[in-house]
Amino acid sequence: MARKRIYLSSPTTHGEEQAFVKEAFDTNWVAPLGPHVNALEKEIAEYTGCGHAAALSAGTAAIHLALKLLDVKRDDVVFVSDLTFSATCNPIVYENGTPVFIDAEPDTWNMSPAALTRAYEKYPNPKAVIVVHLYGTPAKLDEIMAICEAHGTPLVEDAAESLSSTYKGRHTGTFGRYGIYSFNGNKIITTSGGGMLVSADEEATKRATFLATQARDPARHYQHSQIGYNYRMSNITAAIGRGQLLHLEEHKAAKKAIYEQYRSAFADISQITMNPMNPEGDANNWLSCMTIAGDCNVTPDMVMDALEQEINAESRPIWKPMHLQPVFEKYDFIPHNADGSSVDEEIFDRGLCLPSDIKNTPEDMELIIRTVRACFGR
Numbered sequence: 001m002a003r004k005r006i007y008l009s010s011p012t013t014h015g016e017e018q019a020f021v022k023e024a025f026d027t028n029w030v031a032p033l034g035p036h037v038n039a040l041e042k043e044i045a046e047y048t049g050c051g052h053a054a055a056l057s058a059g060t061a062a063i064h065l066a067l068k069l070l071d072v073k074r075d076d077v078v079f080v081s082d083l084t085f086s087a088t089c090n091p092i093v094y095e096n097g098t099p100v101f102i103d104a105e106p107d108t109w110n111m112s113p114a115a116l117t118r119a120y121e122k123y124p125n126p127k128a129v130i131v132v133h134l135y136g137t138p139a140k141l142d143e144i145m146a147i148c149e150a151h152g153t154p155l156v157e158d159a160a161e162s163l164s165s166t167y168k169g170r171h172t173g174t175f176g177r178y179g180i181y182s183f184n185g186n187k188i189i190t191t192s193g194g195g196m197l198v199s200a201d202e203e204a205t206k207r208a209t210f211l212a213t214q215a216r217d218p219a220r221h222y223q224h225s226q227i228g229y230n231y232r233m234s235n236i237t238a239a240i241g242r243g244q245l246l247h248l249e250e251h252k253a254a255k256k257a258i259y260e261q262y263r264s265a266f267a268d269i270s271q272i273t274m275n276p277m278n279p280e281g282d283a284n285n286w287l288s289c290m291t292i293a294g295d296c297n298v299t300p301d302m303v304m305d306a307l308e309q310e311i312n313a314e315s316r317p318i319w320k321p322m323h324l325q326p327v328f329e330k331y332d333f334i335p336h337n338a339d340g341s342s343v344d345e346e347i348f349d350r351g352l353c354l355p356s357d358i359k360n361t362p363e364d365m366e367l368i369i370r371t372v373r374a375c376f377g378r
């Protein structure tokens with residue numbers, strides 16, 4: 001019999017989700033609005049301290065609306081983290097803007113302040129900066145915010161992967177003009193699919209909600225003075241999210257325990273380095289990742305194949321940098337190193353994401369660790 005699948009990061013539900021969904025059905029709020037939507041916004045605002053929140057159909061929709069609120073238009077330059085998932089930068093292109101990809105630094109794998117500084121020499125007037133907190137590790141926010149402030153550029157935080165991570169005690173997503181969260185199925189909590197735009201600016205989040213509900217003018221007849229979107233979260237998905245939010249801190253603790261277990265299990269193998277933490281922050285460890293030293297003949301592919309074939313465990317390469325994507329090849333890339341070499345290409349070449357599912361049993365973790373160690377002859 002085939003061994004059961006060990007997942008990278010799959011939904012973990014608890015029961016309250018279904019109770020909230022039942023309530024939505026019982027009250028017939030089966031619609032892209034309703035009391036659970038409003039309640040989830042309030043609860044996320046309270047939990048993160050973000051001020052105000054607009055619940056949307058996806059994290060990608062939240063990024064898109066953040067760019068709309070910042071009036072990103074044709075040919076506007078937007079500086080964006082290069083080491084990320086394509087959803088971070090696709091919305092720039094939806095608006096015919098020009099992404100300029102900023103390399104990662106080695107300390108947190110997030111946007112390099114050095115590369116960001118250099119980007120301004122080439123493009124003095126970007127419309128926005130989008131920083132990602134990759135795999136849940138907070139970026140170097142003090143440095144990045146200081147650079148943005150010096151140039152008067154608004155910052156958008158893509159905190160899709162970092163809900164519950166903090167930097168200097170404050171939640172990621174609450175530092176920029178706008179922050180976004182994702183509740184996709186593999187994130188730390190899920191609504192089955194959904195996202196949120198957050199901001200200290202109440203007017204802006206109201207405007208996001210207006211744009212997300214087809215931009216209908218306040219008139220009795222259906223009147224529109226602007227192009228709108230159908231981006232609102234449904235009451236059913238919000239119900240799931242409310243149940244999940246009750247367990248967010250528990251999920252975070254479980255993710256941290258997985259990271260710590262890998263870190264100590266591989267501590268004696270000098271060729272393995274775990275993904276770095278930001279000492280100024282407290283990460284949610286959404287995905288635990290490792291890199292393999294460049295002079296080692298074990299490759300990430302070999303480790304992924306061993307996990308897949310020997311124990312039916314799902315792992316994943318590091319996000320392929322955006323500047324290496326065929327669809328973005330015409331856009332500029334600003335490397336971290338002064339000699340023009342890229343940090344994130346190296347992370348991509350030498351790294352992988354380990355199974356980080358919080359339903360992993362102690363036996364699953366043992367198997368994974370044993371399989372990885374065996375790749376290194378240990």
Ligand SMILES: *Cc1c(COP(=O)(O)O)cnc(C)c1O
Nearest residue numbers: 058059060085087088160182184
């Ligand atoms: C998941 C993810 C998104 C997109 O969120 P969706 O809710 O799936 O649209 C954006 N950015 C990053 C970095 C992500 O990991």
